[in-house]
Amino acid sequence: MRGEQTPGSEESQGGQPDEDVTATSSWGLRSEHAEPHPEANAEAGPDQGETPETSEDSTQVIPAAGTDEANEPTTDEDSVTPKKRRRGARAVIWAAVVLVVLAGGYVAGAWFLGDRVPGETSVAGVDLSGLPVDEAERVLTEGLADQTTEPIEVTFDDSTTEIDPAEAGLQLDAEATVASFTGFTLDPNVVLGHLFGLGDRDPISTVDEDQLHSTLEELSEQLAVAPTEGVIEFVDGEPKVTDPEDGAELDVPAAGELLTEEWITGERPLPLPSTAVSPEIDQEQIDAAMSDQVEPMMSGPVTLKVNDTEAELSPAEMVSAATMPVEGDHLNLTLDGERLAELVGEKVSSIGETPQDARIVLRDGEPHIIPAVTGTGLDPDELAQAVREAAVDPDERTATVELAETEPDFSTQDAEDLGITEVIGSYETPYPYNPQRTTNLEAGTAHINGTLVMPGDRFSLLDALRPISTANGYVASGVVENGFESNAVGGGLSQVSTTTFNAAFEAGLADVTHQPHSRYFSRYPEGREATLWDPSIDMVFENNTGHGVLIQAYVTDSNVVVKMWGTDVFDVSISTGDRYDFTSPRTVYNTSPQCIPEGGGESGFTVQVTRTVKKGGEVVEQRTYTHAYSPWNRVVCGSPPSDNDDD
Numbered sequence: 001m002r003g004e005q006t007p008g009s010e011e012s013q014g015g016q017p018d019e020d021v022t023a024t025s026s027w028g029l030r031s032e033h034a035e036p037h038p039e040a041n042a043e044a045g046p047d048q049g050e051t052p053e054t055s056e057d058s059t060q061v062i063p064a065a066g067t068d069e070a071n072e073p074t075t076d077e078d079s080v081t082p083k084k085r086r087r088g089a090r091a092v093i094w095a096a097v098v099l100v101v102l103a104g105g106y107v108a109g110a111w112f113l114g115d116r117v118p119g120e121t122s123v124a125g126v127d128l129s130g131l132p133v134d135e136a137e138r139v140l141t142e143g144l145a146d147q148t149t150e151p152i153e154v155t156f157d158d159s160t161t162e163i164d165p166a167e168a169g170l171q172l173d174a175e176a177t178v179a180s181f182t183g184f185t186l187d188p189n190v191v192l193g194h195l196f197g198l199g200d201r202d203p204i205s206t207v208d209e210d211q212l213h214s215t216l217e218e219l220s221e222q223l224a225v226a227p228t229e230g231v232i233e234f235v236d237g238e239p240k241v242t243d244p245e246d247g248a249e250l251d252v253p254a255a256g257e258l259l260t261e262e263w264i265t266g267e268r269p270l271p272l273p274s275t276a277v278s279p280e281i282d283q284e285q286i287d288a289a290m291s292d293q294v295e296p297m298m299s300g301p302v303t304l305k306v307n308d309t310e311a312e313l314s315p316a317e318m319v320s321a322a323t324m325p326v327e328g329d330h331l332n333l334t335l336d337g338e339r340l341a342e343l344v345g346e347k348v349s350s351i352g353e354t355p356q357d358a359r360i361v362l363r364d365g366e367p368h369i370i371p372a373v374t375g376t377g378l379d380p381d382e383l384a385q386a387v388r389e390a391a392v393d394p395d396e397r398t399a400t401v402e403l404a405e406t407e408p409d410f411s412t413q414d415a416e417d418l419g420i421t422e423v424i425g426s427y428e429t430p431y432p433y434n435p436q437r438t439t440n441l442e443a444g445t446a447h448i449n450g451t452l453v454m455p456g457d458r459f460s461l462l463d464a465l466r467p468i469s470t471a472n473g474y475v476a477s478g479v480v481e482n483g484f485e486s487n488a489v490g491g492g493l494s495q496v497s498t499t500t501f502n503a504a505f506e507a508g509l510a511d512v513t514h515q516p517h518s519r520y521f522s523r524y525p526e527g528r529e530a531t532l533w534d535p536s537i538d539m540v541f542e543n544n545t546g547h548g549v550l551i552q553a554y555v556t557d558s559n560v561v562v563k564m565w566g567t568d569v570f571d572v573s574i575s576t577g578d579r580y581d582f583t584s585p586r587t588v589y590n591t592s593p594q595c596i597p598e599g600g601g602e603s604g605f606t607v608q609v610t611r612t613v614k615k616g617g618e619v620v621e622q623r624t625y626t627h628a629y630s631p632w633n634r635v636v637c638g639s640p641p642s643d644n645d646d647d
Contacts, residue, residue, distance in 0.1 A: 121198040153269040169208025220250035227279035232324040247277035289331040297391040337380025352377025357410035375406040418548030419567040425507025437492035443473035444496035445553035498529040503562040508570030512540040527609040579605040585631035600634035
């Protein structure tokens with residue numbers, strides 16, 4: 001066809017189009033001013049307007065500027081020139097290079113600076129700036145030595161006490177503390193800290209949880225403040241209320257957390273956390289007890305009917321027998337039946353007979369049992385219950401009881417069961433002629449004669465003899481005081497003590513306490529005597545026989561005698577060793593106005609006494625006593641002579 005150009009034609013392979021070329025045809029370029037060939041339109045076929053199909057070797061069709069395809073908008077990507085693309089790629093590459101360099105510098109800096117503490121860094125106020133790791137650990141340990149080794153002062157409620165860090169399992173970990181901001185790390189806070197400083201850091205501790213918990217549990221027991229229970233008491237015939245208040249106990253878990261965090265850096269004293277402890281009896285129970293029990297009792301009298309007899313108990317009389325003990329979670333009005341029976345007996349004298357306890361007495365030198373007597377009267381428990389029920393009832397104010405048989409506290413059978421049938425220990429000591437001293441011996445033995453010591457009880461000689469006064473039958477007589485002879489009321493009672501001690505010693509009774517004399521008296525057994533001085537020196541033994549022990553004590557014309565009656569259960573052997581470690585007497589001077597001169601002359605010595613107690617062939621006690629006696633010195637009243645005095 002005419003006008004058709006092949007892709008390989010010379011026109012299609014020309015150079016760059018002129019600047020005024022604005023469009024291209026399907027086959028080549030044309031000028032903006034070119035005229036269409038007249039034969040082109042004439043010979044155009046019916047398919048001239050369709051887009052021709054391209055063969056594999058045809059060139060790509062570029063739409064002309066005047067066509068619809070040329071009116072579509074051009075994208076940014078299409079508008080980017082190859083030169084601009086190359087510039088963008090180079091920028092990305094350079095940015096990556098810079099980042100790699102910076103990262104490498106960061107890592108290198110972190111590694112290089114890791115062996116030292118960052119500048120302007122301290123721990124709990126201890127400056128560690130720029131120190132090497134080992135030096136920093138040493139400085140930190142020494143700088144916090146006081147805070148980490150001295151007791152931690154703590155407060156709880158109104159109490160102040162101390163906690164030993166070591167006992168509580170608290171210890172500074174200097175190594176871990178320094179390691180937290182040294183060594184190789186990419187932590188920006190630490191790395192940048194080398195440039196700008198880290199400031200003050202918290203120390204790191206090691207905590208033994210078991211030790212800390214145990215310490216706080218023990219402390220909790222010591223510091224716990226018990227709650228104030230609500231109480232109703234009766235004072236001067238009126239109820240007096242004690243208001244309840246919460247107590248406090250240590251909050252152990254919270255205290256453990258507090259100490260773990262602040263035992264080094266916290267302010268002193270460190271306040272420990274607490275939890276409130278509520279009283280068992282609070283205001284609600286107090287109000288209920290007052291309205292339901294106390295106020296009805298105080299509202300009016302109660303009439304008591306005993307068989308055909310009546311007696312009236314006033315509110316004041318009931319209050320005198322009333323208490324409000326705690327029972328479970330409430331207060332319960334309780335009346336003393338013995339007190340009520342006493343009040344009723346005063347009003348109606350014909351009511352019953354008082355029971356009498358059995359007694360064990362010495363008659364004709366031997367123990368005898370006086371049988372108990374059963375009484376007839378009001379049963380205290382029944383009386384208390386009946387009066388209480390009427391007292392708290394606002395409507396029915398009458399209590400009815402009947403006379404009952406009342407048993408004594410200590411029956412005849414009780415006395416017989418004590419087994420006081422034979423002498424189990426006896427001792428006697430001679431006494432010198434001295435009327436005043438003998439008077440004291442007689443008064444002392446009379447005070448302990450007939451004393452019943454129940455099984456397991458202890459006998460105190462001072463308690464039995466007191467008061468040691470002239471009103472109690474004693475007089476002034478000779479005593480040894482501070483190593484010198486003197487006079488005092490009750491002088492000579494040490495002989496009662498020594499004789500009683502030996503009777504108990506022979507019986508195998510348990511020796512609780514005794515003290516031998518400072519100087520030896522020949523009328524007593526060596527190492528087996530007991531002095532007495534009110535109130536500091538006593539003689540006490542315990543009844544360990546399992547039976548009763550009755551003391552018999554008296555004075556003959558020449559001896560003090562003490563016997564222990566009971567049941568013989570022990571086999572006792574006593575041995576006394578030879579004297580040794582003798583000490584010679586010397587001359588001493590006594591400037592006391594009450595001085596009594598002494599001739600002296602007896603040497604001092606040491607002696608040992610061994611007692612073996614067996615029961616059923618088995619040794620139950622073997623004990624050796626050692627005592628050193630002072631010599632009987634020559635006592636001269638007055639001051640010692642000076643070197644200038646004539647011989």
